Amino acid sequence: MIQTTSLKQKAIQLMHILFPILVSQIALSAITFFDTNMSGKFGTADLAGVAIGTSLWIPIQTGLSGILIGITPIVSHLMGSRKEKEVAYQVMQGLWLSLIISILVLLIGFIVLSPILDFMNLEVAVRDIAFRFLGAISFGVIPLFGYTVLRSCIDALGQTRVSMFITLIALPVNVGLNYLLIYGHFGFPRLGGVGAGVASAITYWVIFAIALLFIYRSQPFVSLQLFRKFYSMSLRSFQDLLKIGVPIGFSIFFETAVFSAVTLLMSRFDTMTIAAHQAAINFASTLYMIPLSICMSLTILVGYETGSGRLKDARQYGIMGIGLAAVLSLATALVLLFAGNHVAGLYSDDPKVVSLIQHFLIYAIFFQISDAIATPTQGVLRGYKDVVPAFVICFAAYWVVGLPTGYLLATYTDLEAYGYWIGLITGLAIGAILLMSRLVKVQRRYAAKYAEGQPQT
Structure with a gap:
């Protein structure tokens, strides 16, 4: 990354960082998209089972990846303040933490998965597919979290094209394995939706190995001496990383978990409704990659500028990124409004399921508008290392307002399943307003500190 002096230079640098991240995020989302899509083509029970497992x-x-993403603002600040020699140590600590988190996830999952699925009272076929799908994907937990750390470091250094390259390799690997393992072509076992879990686990190992190879052998990573020296675990470093990462992780967790909670609550509806809901959520999540990519770009750029003490530049990047997300949200809304039937047809050949998906997609239009404000704003706040209030806002908006509102509308009105979506829209809108208010406050605080000559920490 370089210091910029004009809005034109900032726009170029923003796009230079953003475009590869966007391609990477779309490709990563496409992995889930093809898991859902190809499972749905195999059978409705497989689509519902993968939907439950994914939820x-x-x-x-x-959420846990969000904790590890805390390495991004740390490395960005180190690079902005010319402390490059500390990067290798921080990345190694991030990898140690990712290993600990992975082991905990596997142990807890082994204990609680069956009771959770039993509690949901699913159809036998759907329950079996969900259980085996999650069992298969668990073999990729360790490399997935390890790759999250490596990618956060790569992106924080401004090398987002490397992440894009790795992800673009992963997509055809995953789709190809899905083709072989879901449908049983070329002598491979015909696993249905469970094959999607096996394919994803293998893909996680592939991208982790490629990322390690890049970091070990390519510039600018070689000059930072990454993996040239062994560093043991440091509880102090864990504490510093968790201080930033935990609020980020919980913010992401509560935002994604509320959608999963809705899917689980909708288990009282028939399999067709569950499948249609999940298909609509899946496509909306693909479109969400646009504001999410802008969010990640702003964390890198704002973190770099605040680390260098250039608050005016940091603020300009924030305005530029949030404005861009708002404009693009209008474009995605038009896609959902005028091409909803074609989108729904990608997920199912059943006319009734297609009709249900199309109805859900109309509500997804309003998701895009709120996400276009809330998500990039969180990215700016992370660049300032202001993460705890965003976590509180997300929790309150989604779980105190959004989910209860949806439950009441779905249970006590004729809206039924659609009531949950209206509740989510309400929570997202409130969250966007509160996050913008927090950003204004943080920028004023930083400006006051700068005027007084205090360090920007």
Whole structure:
């Protein structure tokens, strides 16, 4: 990354960072998309089983990955303040922490998975597919979390094209394995939705290995001496990383978990409704990669500028990124409004399921508008290392307002399943407003400290 002096230079640097992240996120989302899509083509029970399994796994994966993403602002600040020699140590501590988290996830999952699925009172076929899907994907937990640390370091150094390259390799690997393992082509076992879990686990190992190879042999990573020296675990470093990472992780967890909670609550509806809901959520999540990518870019750029003490530049990046997300959200809303039937047809050949998906997608339009404000704003706040209030806001908006509102509407009105979506929309809108208010306060605080000559920490 370089210091910029004009808005044109900032726009170029933002796009230079953003575009590879966007491609990477879309590709990663496409892995889940193809898991869901290809399982749905195999059978409705497989689509529902993968939907339940994904609803349990994604909040855990994204929440815990969010903790490890805390390495991004740490490395960005180190690079901005010219402390490059400390990067290798911080990355190694992140990897140690990822290993500990992975082991805990596997142990807890082994104990609680069956009771959770039994509690949901699913159809026997759906329950079996969900259980075996999660069992298969568990073999990729360790490399997935390890890759999260490596990718956070790669992106924080501004080398987002490397992440893009790795992810673009992962997509055809995953789709190809899905083709072989879901449908049983070329002599491979015909596993149905469970094959999607096996394919994902193998893909996680592939991207972790490729990332290690890049970091060990390519610039600018070689000059930072990454993995050239062994560092033992440091509880002090864990504490510093967790101080930033835990609020980020919990913010992400509560945002993704609320969608999963809705899917689990909707288990009282028929399999067709569950499948349609999950298909609509899956496509909306794919579109969500746009504001999420802008969020990740802003964390890198704002973190770099605040680490260098250039608060005006940090603020300009924030305005530019949030504005871009708002404009693009209008484009995605038009896609959902005018092409909903075609999108729904990607997930199922059953006319009734397609009709249900199309109805859910109409509500997803309003998701895009709120996400376009809330998500990039969180990225800016992370760049300032202001993470705890965002966590509190997300929890209150999604779980105190959004989910209860949805439950009441779904249970006590004729809206039924759609009531949950209206509740989610309400929570997302309130969260966006509160996060913007917090950002204004943080920027004023930083400006006051700068005026007084105090360090920006």
